[in-house]
Amino acid sequence: MEFTAKQIAEYVQGRVEGNENATINTFAKIEDGKEGAISFLSNPKYIHYIYETKSSIVLINEDVELEKPVQTTLIRVKNAYECVARLLQLYESMKPKKTGVDPLAFVAPSAKIGKNVYIGPFTFIGENVQIGDDTRIYPNVTIYDGCQIGQRVTIHAGTVIGADGFGFAPNAAGYEKIPQIGIVIIEDDVEIGANTCIDRSTMGQTVIHKGVKLDNLIQVAHNCEIGENTVMSAQVGLAGSTKIGAWCMVGGQAGFSGHIKIADKTFIGAQSGVISNTKGNGEQLIGAPAIDPKIFFKAQAVMKKLPDMYREIGMLRKEIEELKKSK
Amino acid sequence: MEFTAKQIAEYVQGRVEGNENATINTFAKIEDGKEGAISFLSNPKYIHYIYETKSSIVLINEDVELEKPVQTTLIRVKNAYECVARLLQLYESMKPKKTGVDPLAFVAPSAKIGKNVYIGPFTFIGENVQIGDDTRIYPNVTIYDGCQIGQRVTIHAGTVIGADGFGFAPNAAGYEKIPQIGIVIIEDDVEIGANTCIDRSTMGQTVIHKGVKLDNLIQVAHNCEIGENTVMSAQVGLAGSTKIGAWCMVGGQAGFSGHIKIADKTFIGAQSGVISNTKGNGEQLIGAPAIDPKIFFKAQAVMKKLPDMYREIGMLRKEIEELKKSK
Amino acid sequence: MEFTAKQIAEYVQGRVEGNENATINTFAKIEDGKEGAISFLSNPKYIHYIYETKSSIVLINEDVELEKPVQTTLIRVKNAYECVARLLQLYESMKPKKTGVDPLAFVAPSAKIGKNVYIGPFTFIGENVQIGDDTRIYPNVTIYDGCQIGQRVTIHAGTVIGADGFGFAPNAAGYEKIPQIGIVIIEDDVEIGANTCIDRSTMGQTVIHKGVKLDNLIQVAHNCEIGENTVMSAQVGLAGSTKIGAWCMVGGQAGFSGHIKIADKTFIGAQSGVISNTKGNGEQLIGAPAIDPKIFFKAQAVMKKLPDMYREIGMLRKEIEELKKSK
Numbered sequence: 002m003e004f005t006a007k008q009i010a011e012y013v014q015g016r017v018e019g020n021e022n023a024t025i026n027t028f029a030k031i032e033d034g035k036e037g038a039i040s041f042l043s044n045p046k047y048i049h050y051i052y053e054t055k056s057s058i059v060l061i062n063e064d065v066e067l068e069k070p071v072q073t074t075l076i077r078v079k080n081a082y083e084c085v086a087r088l089l090q091l092y093e094s095m096k097p098k099k100t101g102v103d104p105l106a107f108v109a110p111s112a113k114i115g116k117n118v119y120i121g122p123f124t125f126i127g128e129n130v131q132i133g134d135d136t137r138i139y140p141n142v143t144i145y146d147g148c149q150i151g152q153r154v155t156i157h158a159g160t161v162i163g164a165d166g167f168g169f170a171p172n173a174a175g176y177e178k179i180p181q182i183g184i185v186i187i188e189d190d191v192e193i194g195a196n197t198c199i200d201r202s203t204m205g206q207t208v209i210h211k212g213v214k215l216d217n218l219i220q221v222a223h224n225c226e227i228g229e230n231t232v233m234s235a236q237v238g239l240a241g242s243t244k245i246g247a248w249c250m251v252g253g254q255a256g257f258s259g260h261i262k263i264a265d266k267t268f269i270g271a272q273s274g275v276i277s278n279t280k281g282n283g284e285q286l287i288g289a290p291a292i293d294p295k296i297f298f299k300a301q302a303v304m305k306k307l308p309d310m311y312r313e314i315g316m317l318r319k320e321i322e323e324l325k326k327s328k
Numbered sequence: 329m330e331f332t333a334k335q336i337a338e339y340v341q342g343r344v345e346g347n348e349n350a351t352i353n354t355f356a357k358i359e360d361g362k363e364g365a366i367s368f369l370s371n372p373k374y375i376h377y378i379y380e381t382k383s384s385i386v387l388i389n390e391d392v393e394l395e396k397p398v399q400t401t402l403i404r405v406k407n408a409y410e411c412v413a414r415l416l417q418l419y420e421s422m423k424p425k426k427t428g429v430d431p432l433a434f435v436a437p438s439a440k441i442g443k444n445v446y447i448g449p450f451t452f453i454g455e456n457v458q459i460g461d462d463t464r465i466y467p468n469v470t471i472y473d474g475c476q477i478g479q480r481v482t483i484h485a486g487t488v489i490g491a492d493g494f495g496f497a498p499n500a501a502g503y504e505k506i507p508q509i510g511i512v513i514i515e516d517d518v519e520i521g522a523n524t525c526i527d528r529s530t531m532g533q534t535v536i537h538k539g540v541k542l543d544n545l546i547q548v549a550h551n552c553e554i555g556e557n558t559v560m561s562a563q564v565g566l567a568g569s570t571k572i573g574a575w576c577m578v579g580g581q582a583g584f585s586g587h588i589k590i591a592d593k594t595f596i597g598a599q600s601g602v603i604s605n606t607k608g609n610g611e612q613l614i615g616a617p618a619i620d621p622k623i624f625f626k627a628q629a630v631m632k633k634l635p636d637m638y639r640e641i642g643m644l645r646k647e648i649e650e651l652k653k654s655k
Numbered sequence: 656m657e658f659t660a661k662q663i664a665e666y667v668q669g670r671v672e673g674n675e676n677a678t679i680n681t682f683a684k685i686e687d688g689k690e691g692a693i694s695f696l697s698n699p700k701y702i703h704y705i706y707e708t709k710s711s712i713v714l715i716n717e718d719v720e721l722e723k724p725v726q727t728t729l730i731r732v733k734n735a736y737e738c739v740a741r742l743l744q745l746y747e748s749m750k751p752k753k754t755g756v757d758p759l760a761f762v763a764p765s766a767k768i769g770k771n772v773y774i775g776p777f778t779f780i781g782e783n784v785q786i787g788d789d790t791r792i793y794p795n796v797t798i799y800d801g802c803q804i805g806q807r808v809t810i811h812a813g814t815v816i817g818a819d820g821f822g823f824a825p826n827a828a829g830y831e832k833i834p835q836i837g838i839v840i841i842e843d844d845v846e847i848g849a850n851t852c853i854d855r856s857t858m859g860q861t862v863i864h865k866g867v868k869l870d871n872l873i874q875v876a877h878n879c880e881i882g883e884n885t886v887m888s889a890q891v892g893l894a895g896s897t898k899i900g901a902w903c904m905v906g907g908q909a910g911f912s913g914h915i916k917i918a919d920k921t922f923i924g925a926q927s928g929v930i931s932n933t934k935g936n937g938e939q940l941i942g943a944p945a946i947d948p949k950i951f952f953k954a955q956a957v958m959k960k961l962p963d964m965y966r967e968i969g970m971l972r973k974e975i976e977e978l979k980k981s982k
Contacts, residue, residue: 030859090833092834093834141450143467157815165482175538178413180416182420202357203416236874236890238562260373296635300632307961314964470813497740501866504744507747525872531684532684565890651975
């Protein structure tokens with residue numbers, strides 16, 4: 002299927018600069034541009050590509066000023082990233098989509114599966130699991146007994162929902178297991194990446210609220226709760242019973258102590274270690290233990306000078322002693 | 329099934345404060361309490377819930393002093409956490425448990441499987457693998473050829489035991505693979521979380537000793553050894569040939585360099601980086617590189633003042649120069 | 656099968672010191688030596704074992720000077736580690752190897768599978784996937800639609816290739832998914848560990864170049880590129896669109912920000928956080944944010960003295976004020 006610059010501009014409510022009849026039939030990154038492809042420019046870091054791209058059409062923000070003429074046809078829009086997202090969604094919606102429970106999946110007889118669900122090969126759905134309508138579960142996923150998955154949820158391959166929380170009580174001989182009799186609840190519109198683990202609670206439930214997006218290889222321990230529309234990058238880890246607010250953003254490899262509470266709209270930098278409650282909505286934190294990013298980056302800059310500072314303090318001490326003596 | 333406060337108190341050797349005939353038929357977290365549920369209070373952080381919980385019975389430590397009367401029935405015990413563990417174990421033992429090799433699992437003909445073993449769907453058991461009695465292996469686990477799993481071991485979904493250790497020798501053209509001909513030995517009473525990886529050794533064996541508890545997404549490299557009853561939280565990583573002592577506790581996301589030795593009963597904080605041998609039994613370490621927690625937290629507290637310190641040192645220098653001149 | 660010291664010395668072009676007719680039929684680590692085994696000594700840390708090992712033969716570097724006589728037979732070689740690698744390869748090549756697509760694997764009808772390929776049970780190969788000759792894919796791997804795997808590639812159990820990149824655009828109600836229509840390309844001679852995730856790109860491709868070796872539990876985000884013969888230890892994470900050069904070495908648990916470029920032959924220490932482009936070939940970096948290791952370790956050493964420094968600065972200030980007053 003081919004589309005012209007004019008057709009696309011109408012769809013995304015943009016304005017064509019160049020050849021209205023330029024046609025495309027695929028997408029390409031701006032740096033890998035080729036004839037017949039549409040690209041987009043959103044990150045200003047990549048602006049130099051606009052002059053060399055071979056793509057036939059490029060979506061670009063209204064307010065970007067170019068220093069010289071370009072060969073490609075531009076479509077000016079308010080938000081190029083949003084527009085390309087809409088075009089990709091259109092493109093995706095045209096592709097046929099697998100649905101149904103694959104015959105190579107295992108679904109316990111007592112599980113309740115909604116309408117228009119996809120469950121891939123080698124995915125295990127345990128006893129009394131509930132899965133809402135329009136949910137997609139890729140291959141090799143394991144969902145333990147009793148967990149509840151909402152509507153329009155996506156779970157990528159290899160992810161494990163509802164394994165036992167990590168609970169052991171020490172005794173003289175070793176550790177006794179504390180049975181984990183709770184469940185995991187994944188609410189509507191959640192997307193979970195590949196090989197992520199969300200443990201069932203000791204009692205009650207581990208809850209991933211509506212609209213949360215979790216990347217790959219994330220650890221969510223027992224009794225945790227992640228608030229609506231919070232987004233976590235890969236390899237983040239939450240210790241037990243920690244509650245993350247709504248609309249938070251968490252960078253990759255960050256870790257959270259157990260039994261803490263993070264306020265809504267908190268922004269946690271990558272590799273941070275958060276060890277206590279946070280208060281403020283909209284707060285930013287980075288480092289381990291996590292602090293204000295302004296303080297963190299200033300302190301980090303001075304870090305390199307620590308050995309010099311140490312030496313200088315020694316010299317100042319010496320000179321002061323001499324001044325004292327010579328009085 | 330229903331139990332009265334009196335019956336429970338007898339079972340856990342506790343003392344009822346309140347209505348001996350209060351009945352329960354389920355468990356609930358104290359903050360999610362409801363009629364007919366038993367809860368427990370162990371973490372002093374949550375003490376305020378005791379006054380508002382709707383649970384019919386709460387297990388609580390003998391020595392906790394309450395400031396005002398409570399509506400729920402209390403059962404006073406030496407260790408509430410241990411008692412709830414025993415009750416959960418009782419509850420769990422009443423549930424029917426799946427056993428046997430699921431027809432959707434793959435077990436190599438040469439593998440030796442003990443008695444009363446559960447092996448879930450889509451789990452792969454390679455050639456010459458040995459699995460001891462009463463061991464449970466959840467779905468989508470992979471156990472490579474030749475690995476040995478003890479008795480009463482639990483392995484959660486998605487975990488991989490015995491993949492090749494990461495060994496390559498550089499040459500001019502790239503890297504040559506060093507075949508990994510060793511195995512993994514998992515001793516009795518070990519529990520391993522979901523999506524954890526324990527690599528086979530180059531030669532000899534990677535060993536997880538008796539009673540070890542490993543959480544999810546942990547990496548144990550080739551030729552490592554983890555001592556009896558050591559506990560590791562999620563996302564910990566061990567580089568090759570490292571030996572961890574017995575009864576250690578390792579916090580989440582901590583990492584260990586290769587070829588080091590950690591003494592028994594060492595306590596390693598979350599996100600630590602341990603790069604050298606440790607000596608003392610009972611030592612505590614945190615940070616990267618890991619140091620004494622007292623020093624670490626003091627240094628971290630001062631970290632924020634680093635830019636101020638840097639400025640102050642510059643000012644002291646200036647003032648000393650002036651004092652010298654004015655002499 | 657048995658081999659004599661003489662035969663082995665010929666194969667690895669070494670020189671026998673001791674009994675030419677000593678025979679071995681297996682391998683053992685030098686510390687676990689036993690009669691009939693060959694061991695090697697490469698790491699100088701383990702040199703004391705040479706005097707006590709029970710192995711019949713030990714491969715050792717030409718230039719290692721011993722302080723006292725040994726009981727074992729030595730084979731002196733240029734590079735003991737390389738020689739043991741060659742012997743292990745010989746040993747491995749004698750073992751029968753499984754090939755073919757296991758009947759318990761799922762391979763989409765439109766996938767193209769090369770010659771002499773092994774695909775293990777419960778591995779999922781999606782539509783239009785291409786897999787080159789002599790490639791081995793262990794059990795429980797998932798390869799999403801359209802991804803391309805080269806020749807002589809090894810992919811260990813539980814790894815996920817081509818799950819959706821983590822792309823969402825915020826709107827007032829939550830996040831909209833940005834469809835990920837690109838693919839993953841794994842070039843020839845790549846080895847990928849267990850439970851690692853390599854995401855498909857938004858458009859275009861995520862590329863793992865020829866000869867790359869990735870350990871377990873690694874996260875490679877959408878649109879990343881890893882240069883030829885780069886080696887990464889377990890639990891490393893790359894955020895989106897980052898490009899790593901050729902022949903780099905990356906320590907375990909290190910993380911990379913998105914949209915950065917790492918030069919060839921860069922050496923990144925374990926647990927580092929790399930947040931900006933690197934320039935120099937052969938550069939070494941460690942820490943978070945990553946800096947020159949010499950500066951890092953010096954600064955870390957001083958770190959412990961920070962509280963003392965802070966106190967000392969306060970005292971210097973006081974003494975200077977007194978000196979000023981007393982002038």
